[in-house]
Amino acid sequence: MLSxxxxxxxxxTFGQSCQSYDDNARLQRFSGTLLCQYLQQLSQQRKISKANxxxxxxxxxxxxxxxxxxxxxxxxxxxxxxxxxSFAKQRDYKQGQLNWVLGDAHALPLLxxxxxxxxxxxxxxWTQPLTLALSEAYRILKPGGYMVxxxxxxxxxxxxxxxxxxxxxDKHVIDYLSREEVDAAWKSAGFKSIDTHAExxxxxxxxxxxxxxxxxxxxxxxxxxxxxxxxxxxDKWQKMTLAYQQVLAQNTEKVLxxxxxxxxxxLYTLCIQKPKI
Numbered sequence: 001m002l003s004x005x006x007x008x009x010x011x012x013t014f015g016q017s018c019q020s021y022d023d024n025a026r027l028q029r030f031s032g033t034l035l036c037q038y039l040q041q042l043s044q045q046r047k048i049s050k051a052n053x054x055x056x057x058x059x060x061x062x063x064x065x066x067x068x069x070x071x072x073x074x075x076x077x078x079x080x081x082x083x084x085x086s087f088a089k090q091r092d093y094k095q096g097q098l099n100w101v102l103g104d105a106h107a108l109p110l111l112x113x114x115x116x117x118x119x120x121x122x123x124x125x126w127t128q129p130l131t132l133a134l135s136e137a138y139r140i141l142k143p144g145g146y147m148v149x150x151x152x153x154x155x156x157x158x159x160x161x162x163x164x165x166x167x168x169x170d171k172h173v174i175d176y177l178s179r180e181e182v183d184a185a186w187k188s189a190g191f192k193s194i195d196t197h198a199e200x201x202x203x204x205x206x207x208x209x210x211x212x213x214x215x216x217x218x219x220x221x222x223x224x225x226x227x228x229x230x231x232x233x234x235d236k237w238q239k240m241t242l243a244y245q246q247v248l249a250q251n252t253e254k255v256l257x258x259x260x261x262x263x264x265x266x267l268y269t270l271c272i273q274k275p276k277i
Contacts, residue, residue: 204261
């Protein structure tokens with residue numbers, strides 16, 4: 001389980017990135033839009049209540065603003081970072097009631113059976129154990145309520161991980177759960193599946209430095225159990241950059257753009273439901 005100190009570091013890291021986050025959030029925009037499509041499908045195919053929605057890990061409020069325009073009577077925007085919430089509050093919200101809550105997915109400061117829908121975009125990969133966060137989500141959902149969320153699973157940034165493995169034995173890339181482990185977590189919490197979808201998303205970068213900068217600006221550079229905490233030497237970085245090119249060259253299935261590198265993210269999006277009583 002992540003310690004309180006580690007969760008505090010995560011909050012601080014993301015908070016420091018609030019000004020640059022949206023400019024680097026290509027993957028977050030893609031996955032968040034998929035989740036909004038889930039909600040639209042639910043509205044069309046099932047009678048869902050739009051009374052109360054929790055935006056779990058609202059971040060900069062980019063999708064809070066979009067959800068605010070979809071007719072929800074009340075939105076609770078919750079985040080672990082006080083800086084992110086302060087930034088998100090500055091957006092223009094058109095309608096409905098918005099509540100801003102500083103809180104932890106492991107211990108949601110919300111009442112049992114208080115929300116109709118939970119929306120959570122690329123947040124739960126930061127929760128350990130995932131079962132605790134999903135159990136909390138289950139607790140605050142009304143019976144029959146839905147949760148739509150996206151996460152990253154094993155195989156994400158595999159090129160970067162393979163490149164670093166050619167250079168040293170330190171840990172430079174976050175380890176993600178497998179799809180099977182994610183499924184086991186929501187089943188253990190008591191949810192039932194409505195729809196799940198997994199797909200690899202490849203994003204182009206000018207070079208490895210561009211990739212590293214984007215990860216840093218997204219606040220995603222905090223790697224648990226990393227041995228070397230200090231500054232990296234220029235020689236080691238150059239070796240890794242060369243190794244990255246070698247990894248891409250060995251994978252003949254990838255279509256590479258001229259003067260670009262690719263990075264792969266294994267995206268997993270889910271729509272699950274708390275059973276009705």
